[in-house]
Amino acid sequence: MSKLRVQSFGVSVDGFGAGVNSGLEHPLGVRGEELMQWFFPTQFWRTMQKQEGGETGVDNRVAQQGFENIGAWILGRNMFGPVRGPWPDESWKGWWGDNPPYHCPVFVLTHYERAPIEMKGGTVFHFVTDGIHSALEQAKSAARGKDVRVGGGASTVRQYLRERLIDELHVAISPVLLGEGEPLWRDIDMRALGYEVTETVMGERAMHEFLRKRA
Amino acid sequence: MSKLRVQSFGVSVDGFGAGVNSGLEHPLGVRGEELMQWFFPTQFWRTMQKQEGGETGVDNRVAQQGFENIGAWILGRNMFGPVRGPWPDESWKGWWGDNPPYHCPVFVLTHYERAPIEMKGGTVFHFVTDGIHSALEQAKSAARGKDVRVGGGASTVRQYLRERLIDELHVAISPVLLGEGEPLWRDIDMRALGYEVTETVMGERAMHEFLRKRA
Numbered sequence: 023m024s025k026l027r028v029q030s031f032g033v034s035v036d037g038f039g040a041g042v043n044s045g046l047e048h049p050l051g052v053r054g055e056e057l058m059q060w061f062f063p064t065q066f067w068r069t070m071q072k073q074e075g076g077e078t079g080v081d082n083r084v085a086q087q088g089f090e091n092i093g094a095w096i097l098g099r100n101m102f103g104p105v106r107g108p109w110p111d112e113s114w115k116g117w118w119g120d121n122p123p124y125h126c127p128v129f130v131l132t133h134y135e136r137a138p139i140e141m142k143g144g145t146v147f148h149f150v151t152d153g154i155h156s157a158l159e160q161a162k163s164a165a166r167g168k169d170v171r172v173g174g175g176a177s178t179v180r181q182y183l184r185e186r187l188i189d190e191l192h193v194a195i196s197p198v199l200l201g202e203g204e205p206l207w208r209d210i211d212m213r214a215l216g217y218e219v220t221e222t223v224m225g226e227r228a229m230h231e232f233l234r235k236r237a
Numbered sequence: 238m239s240k241l242r243v244q245s246f247g248v249s250v251d252g253f254g255a256g257v258n259s260g261l262e263h264p265l266g267v268r269g270e271e272l273m274q275w276f277f278p279t280q281f282w283r284t285m286q287k288q289e290g291g292e293t294g295v296d297n298r299v300a301q302q303g304f305e306n307i308g309a310w311i312l313g314r315n316m317f318g319p320v321r322g323p324w325p326d327e328s329w330k331g332w333w334g335d336n337p338p339y340h341c342p343v344f345v346l347t348h349y350e351r352a353p354i355e356m357k358g359g360t361v362f363h364f365v366t367d368g369i370h371s372a373l374e375q376a377k378s379a380a381r382g383k384d385v386r387v388g389g390g391a392s393t394v395r396q397y398l399r400e401r402l403i404d405e406l407h408v409a410i411s412p413v414l415l416g417e418g419e420p421l422w423r424d425i426d427m428r429a430l431g432y433e434v435t436e437t438v439m440g441e442r443a444m445h446e447f448l449r450k451r452a
Contacts, residue, residue, distance in 0.1 A: 035408065035434065035446050036422040037252040193250065195410055197437035197446055201428025207251040208423075213416025219250065222412035229444035231250050231412055 024162055025169045025189040028179055029088030031206075032057025032228070033193045039176030039206035046104040049117055050175070056198040060227035061085050070123050081194075081225040088192065093165025095128040096157050098178035102130045102147070109136050116147065127164040129157045131178060154181050176204040186215050189235050194228040239377055240384045240404040243394055244303030246421075247272025247443070248408045254391030254421035261319040264332055265390070271413040275442035276300050285338045296409075296440040303407065308383025309376040310343040311369075313393035317345045317362070324351050331362065342379040344372045346393060369396050391419040401430050404450050409443040 032050075033039055034057060041051025048054060061067055065076030066086040076082070099106075103114045116122055121142040129148050136149040148164075150157040161170040172182055182188045193206075212233070221232040247265075248254055249272060256266025263269055276282055280291030281301040291297070314321075318329045331337055336357040344363050351364040363379075365372040376385040387397055397403045408421075427448070436447040 035410070035448075036425075036427050037420075195250070195444060197434050197444075199427045199432060199434060199448070201426040201430075205252075205423075208420075210251075211416040212251050212414040215416075217414060219412050219414060224439040224444065229410060229412075229439065233250075233414065 024093070024165055024167055026158065026162075026172065026182065026187055027088075027092070027169050028172045028174075028182075028188055028191040028193075030058075030061060030085055031174060031179060031191070031193050032061070032196050033206050034196055034198050034200040034203070036199050036201065037205050037207055038200040038203035039174075039179065041200055041203040044100050044104070044175070049101075049104070051203055053198070053200055054203065056200070057194075057196050059198070060194055060196055060225055063227070077226065079226050080223060080230075081227055084192070084194070084223060084225060084230050088171070091168050092126065092171045093168025094126055094161040094170045095124050095173050096154075096161050096170060096178065096182075097128060097130050097173045098175045099130060099132045101173055101175045101178070102132075108134045112136070112139075115139055115141065121145070127161070128173075129161045129164075131157055154178075154185070154187075158182075158187060176206050180206065180210060183210055183212075183215065183217075186235060191217070191233040193231050193233070194225070195231065196228050239308070239380055239382055241373065241377075241387065241397065241402055242303075242307070242384050243387045243389075243397075243403055243406040243408075245273075245276060245300055246389060246394060246406070246408050247276070247411050248421050249411060249413050249415040249418070251414050251416065252420050252422055253415040253418035254389070254394065256415055256418040259315050259319070259390070264316075264319070266418050268413070268415055269418065271415070272409075272411045274413070275409055275411055275440055278442070292441065294441050295438060295445075296442055299407070299409070299438060299440060299445050303386070306383050307341065307386045308380025309341055309385045310339050310388050311372050311376050311385060311393065311397075312343060312345050312388045313390045314345060314347045316388055316390045316393070317347075323349045327351070327354075330354055330356065336360075342376070343388075344376045344379075346372055369393075369400070369402075373397075373402060391421050395421065395425060398425055398427075398430065401450060406432070406448040408446050408448070409440070410446065411443045 041054035044051040064082040068076035125144040223230040256269035259266040279297040283291035340359040438445040
């Protein structure tokens with residue numbers, strides 16, 4: 023059974039899933055990259071970036087698990103890029119260069135239509151204008167039995183959580199204070215929505231919490 | 238220099254510092270005791286409760302540190318007991334029996350005057366009706382050079398944080414979802430208030446974050 027999963031989602035000690043003012047300079051908002059300080063040093067991520075070395079402990083294993091058995095992704099518009107409003111042209115093709123780390127279909131939530139973009143390495147960006155349910159349906163179909171991963175941002179995760187559509191959610195609580203940003207949990211009652219903690223793993227640079235929707 | 242410290246303050250994955258409806262049945266609110274599941278099994282706490290055994294690892298060490306060099310405590314009214322409104326009589330003397338675990342002066346914030354209560358073991362409960370600054374002043378004086386610990390609850394911690402009066406804050410992020418309760422960080426910008434993470438310690442049952450106000 024194909025699942026909808028959130029993986030490696032960084033949350034600050036003070037509960038923020040992203041910083042403020044996300045944009046070209048700060049894809050995850052001001053200081054939002056601090057949420058991923060456990061992720062960037064891993065061998066897994068460095069290898070994806072064609073870099074040598076990296077750490078090989080718990081955080082690395084958890085980072086890698088997040089990419090296993092994923093057949094499609096869903097991203098919020100701001101996770102795809104800094105462009106707001108209508109697409110001015112076709113030039114923006116994501117933060118990740120010619121060969122993005124997805125290597126499968128990626129469904130981008132937006133209010134503005136745009137033709138799909140085929141990238142190197144198997145990533146195809148599709149733009150979905152008719153809402154999160156449609157994006158999920160398309161992604162599940164494209165995943166061909168594998169799982170679908172919601173890549174963020176915080177707003178997209180919150181929308182899917184509220185609809186009880188996420189089956190598994192891995193948050194990495196990072197030892198940073200953001201002070202301001204997007205509160206991941208605000209006005210979301212995780213217990214009423216049916217979620218529970220299934221596993222806790224202490225990493226080198228974050229505490230990993232694995233949450234699951236009860237059957 | 239005497240400091241104002243918060244220690245061993247449990248916070249859920251979803252950011253709550255207490256459950257809802259705190260009262261006689263649930264001193265920390267519904268399911269609030271889950272925030273302290275890292276604390277109750279420690280040898281330190283069990284010894285205070287005159288119980289044998291207990292765990293002796295990281296969580297135990299951290300729990301113990303929270304009681305070192307403390308000369309006085311400040312508690313919110315609801316941390317002291319379930320009585321709301323005017324004191325109906327003198328019968329309620331705290332949750333802790335004849336010999337509370339404080340063994341020093343404890344200043345209880347309340348809107349209703351009451352005479353001090355001298356308990357066994359050195360604990361004396363004083364009732365402060367003229368606000369958090371007065372309580373701090375009295376506690377610092379009573380502590381005779383040692384530190385003052387704010388014992389909670391969440392509302393009291395938030396009040397002192399907002400006034401930038403807390404020097405050191407140790408939160409234990411516990412692997413539980415409360416779903417509802419008192420959000421510790423809501424509308425508090427910890428960075429703007431001048432706080433930073435100084436140390437992260439992975440315990441057996443919680444992630445310990447040590448925060449400090451920058452000088």
